[in-house]
Amino acid sequence: MKSRNLKLKTLENSFVQEQTENWDEKTEALKTRRGIQDPSKQFLLQSVRGIDLGNTSRVSETTEKENSMIDIENKVLFPKEPVMEECDLKEKDNPQYVSEYATEIFDYLRETEVPTIPILSNLLGKVLA
Amino acid sequence: MSKQGDINEKMRAILIDWLVDVHLKFRLQNETLFLTVNIIDRFLSAYQIPRQKLQLVGVTAMHIACKYEEIYAPEVKDYVYVTDNAYTREEILDMEGKIIAALGFNMTHTSSYRFLERYSRVHGIDERTYYLARYLIELALIEYKMIKYAPSNIACSAMYLACKIFKKEAWNNKMSRVAKYTESQVRPCAKDLCVLLQHASKTSLQAVKKKFSYEKYMEISKIQLDRH
Numbered sequence: 001m002k003s004r005n006l007k008l009k010t011l012e013n014s015f016v017q018e019q020t021e022n023w024d025e026k027t028e029a030l031k032t033r034r035g036i037q038d039p040s041k042q043f044l045l046q047s048v049r050g051i052d053l054g055n056t057s058r059v060s061e062t063t064e065k066e067n068s069m070i071d072i073e074n075k076v077l078f079p080k081e082p083v084m085e086e087c088d089l090k091e092k093d094n095p096q097y098v099s100e101y102a103t104e105i106f107d108y109l110r111e112t113e114v115p116t117i118p119i120l121s122n123l124l125g126k127v128l129a
Numbered sequence: 130m131s132k133q134g135d136i137n138e139k140m141r142a143i144l145i146d147w148l149v150d151v152h153l154k155f156r157l158q159n160e161t162l163f164l165t166v167n168i169i170d171r172f173l174s175a176y177q178i179p180r181q182k183l184q185l186v187g188v189t190a191m192h193i194a195c196k197y198e199e200i201y202a203p204e205v206k207d208y209v210y211v212t213d214n215a216y217t218r219e220e221i222l223d224m225e226g227k228i229i230a231a232l233g234f235n236m237t238h239t240s241s242y243r244f245l246e247r248y249s250r251v252h253g254i255d256e257r258t259y260y261l262a263r264y265l266i267e268l269a270l271i272e273y274k275m276i277k278y279a280p281s282n283i284a285c286s287a288m289y290l291a292c293k294i295f296k297k298e299a300w301n302n303k304m305s306r307v308a309k310y311t312e313s314q315v316r317p318c319a320k321d322l323c324v325l326l327q328h329a330s331k332t333s334l335q336a337v338k339k340k341f342s343y344e345k346y347m348e349i350s351k352i353q354l355d356r357h
Binding site for chain 2 (some may be wrong): 102116123
């Protein structure tokens, strides 16, 4: 009976251990996928996203691999660096003004204004012809 | 698609001139007026209507534009009142359905006013020049020939002409970059606007001129133009 209990106990322990190992592996894999498995990368990611945590000493530790990660991140999060006009820079801290997108928004509006321009030949055509 | 047989550009101008008055009376947003005119033009380019219904199209377009832009839109009975009971509530609601169906529920339109706001900010023009440019784009609303220009081009040209009148720097690389027009693309429209401005006091349609003669708009329509 005692030996059976011991056996069960060891089995249980090994299961728990296995589970924990699996869990660690999974978290590690997840972190790697998101590129935040070590603090230096975490800092880079945060600085790319514009959040400063004050860990500036880590910048020098960037490797080639890490730089490529930033590129991938940039492609996903920021297609290109927003071009800001002088007048938009004044409103940089005003979230309602969305100044970093102003140029893009008006480029888009320039493209989409065409379909809503009335067709002149159809409108009062008889008079102007 | 059909051309209008019963309506001419003079009737359109009278309608819009009256709508400018109504817009002022109801104290609506600036954007609403521009959207109203756009809705009228798009509807008229798609459907033939008799001249008796033109005012109905006008007030209904304003009703739709108000629903789109305003926080406190006027009620249908207010439109019945401004037309002096020429149309009933049912007629306005019926026309509303027709207009919306004709436009395929696509109400979004970027007006010259919206572009002017942006360009004047980028160019950094003063208030007086801005109001003159505003006056010019509202004069352009009434004129049928100005429909051929894109709203962004009208806004650019209005600002260009206003700067020229007040002897300011009218064009630079920054404006070319932002507006995506060259000076030569802006000039023809600016010339047409200049003609409109010169004839503004001679026409019988005075709603826009009267509106911009108020103190709120720095009495900009009262300026005397140099002849050169």
